[in-house]
Amino acid sequence: MAEFAVDPYVTRYARRARTMAASEVRALFAVASRPEVVSLAGGMPYVQALPEENVLEVVRAVLERRGATALQYGAGAGHPGLKERLCALMAEEGVEADPELVVVTHGAQQALDLVAKVFLDPGDELAVEAPCYVGALAAFRTYEPRFVEVPLDEEGMRVDLLEEALLRGARPKFVYTVPTFHNPAGVTMSLERRERLVALCREAGVPIVEDNPYGMLRFEGQPLPCLRSLDPDNVIYVGTLSKVFSPGVRVGWVLAPPGVVGKLVLAKEAADLCTSPFMQLVGEEYLAGDWWREHLRSLVGIYRARRNAMLSALDRHFPSDARWTRPQGGFYVWVTLPEHLDAGALLAAAVDRRVAYVPGTAFYAGRGGANQMRLSFCYPPERDIVLGVERLGELLAEREALFRSIAGGRSSPPGPAPAPP
């Protein structure tokens, strides 16, 4: 009799590896990649809109003029020329930044990992929104924190509830938020909440990590100040070129107070020495050109049209007791179904009907989100969005009918059989 060792290393893995497990939802997404499936799941930017010739020109310019730099190791903090361009980009959103305080990372995702690495010991508290960007939760979980979940509503994070948590004794190492065009909730934090959050955190001595991937994708309404511009000393700002240019170049960055920058640079060097200099120069060259603004304007137009298509399809095809957010920018609509409909359990049936979404539970550090789903409008063309929402709507209607017959029948006897036509 022997215990069978499936993986001889099982007993050797670190504790943090335990959070990494196989998942049914991931398995279903593998199926959702089939061409007939309308995927409202992924948050993939619509890179097809990039003018190919221009991109080729950018890459060619980098290799022709600065090939040796592009193909060599670079500085851990990032390429100075790119950092200046990134500061100019942040200035467009009202954030004043010194290139010395910028650390270039392998996408914003690495920025989240490095920030967590620098701040979190196992068991430390960390405040996140509920729901919260799933990638941030994954990055943070590795460092084994205890999550303090702060619910959000139409106006973004419920800062009053954060305050209550702090009063009750919560001591988060930092507060993580996506204040503008939230992933997954699609909402934007109001000015009043922004000011309150910044004041509260400053008073409590808790730094804020502001993740702002979507800020430049505004479809309507007045831009609001970034948290970083409201309090440069207490806000660590995370940005990315993924949405204004391309996620494939993997260029993100952190803008942080000086002490934090020092730690982040060391952590960055320990992790991967430097972000690909080639891709940094491509990013720099892109921002140095004059066509990217035009491209961004056209992207915003595309995403706006897709959002409109999704919202009107939801109005037409979704049950009247479902609720959803109406984002002014970004990629996502967040749907809350009636309590008895489990979005996770529905995914397989949805994929069977050729439509996919992300079940809400993925976006919560704790329990929650069972009756919620994230719908992305960034990638599929409008007619597919409408088709996908229509398919989902039909499925929800059927499930609702099934639920009524299962649950409803319990308290009342079955009615008479319908008369033949």
Place this chain on the structure above:
Amino acid sequence: MRVAVLAGGWSPEREVSLRSGHRVQLALSGAGHEAVLVDPATVPIPRAVQELRPEVCYIALHGKEGEDGTVQSLLEVLGVPYTGSDPLACQLAFDKSLAKEVLARAGVPTPPWVTLQAAALRDLGAGAVLDLVAERVGLPAVVKPTRGGSAMGLSFVEASRDLPGAVMKGLAFADAVVVERKVEGTELAVSTVGDPPEALPAVEVVPKGGVFDYEARYTPGATDYYVPARLPPEVAAACAEVSLRAFAALGLRDVARVDLMVDGQGRPSVIEVNVSPGMTETSLLPMAAGAAGLTLSELCERVAGLALARAAGP
């Protein structure tokens, strides 16, 4: 042998199947055979068959299409020998409700159950029925989709108030669910290979989280496995015997995996039968074969050889 290993496809078990197929392909190539992986999601099977001209197709597809007789029927039409059971046996085994019916009629022990069709629930005022179901089956119960694998859509019901939710969940994966009495005891898998079939040593499954769900199946370390199972010899023999009877009752061929529960009195009952058992590194059939002294290559060769021999005819 020139073998086309069919794996992938578009079932929810696509990823698992690709891992199974990859391992089968390596095992067969390692033994000197010409093995090519064919993913029906990328290449239509008829085209692959025409181009590769395989002597045999090794079916490593899991879930719908691969296990419900669809692919088997297609291969019958194409006239290519394939591993495993024929279309009818696949259909019977894949539908948990039909399989249990066949097993029960053949006197193979299987826990009491009720099948609930979505259509019937919708049309026949099923609320009251659910209470009867809980009464008739007994609680705790397991609710699972009639069709599908890897424990997707499965839930345990301790109290009757949880039954509607579990039924709703199961019905997201199939148009009917089986509500089956939960047997407390030891969870086992007995793999059967050959013609006539022989039972390999039973594998005992002890999921650390208590439930052998998707995560427990495919995360190394999430489940402890014991091969052979920690059973008294007479119980182990009874499990093997019951498994072979299940294999025969469903009219299976070549290879199958029978999932069983053994209760506190050492009585086995058959939970379900898989005609295309997983071949991944955490799958039960390769573990059992290993315990019987068969390498993965030998196992795959033997299964493919059975299909080839059948094609050659008596």
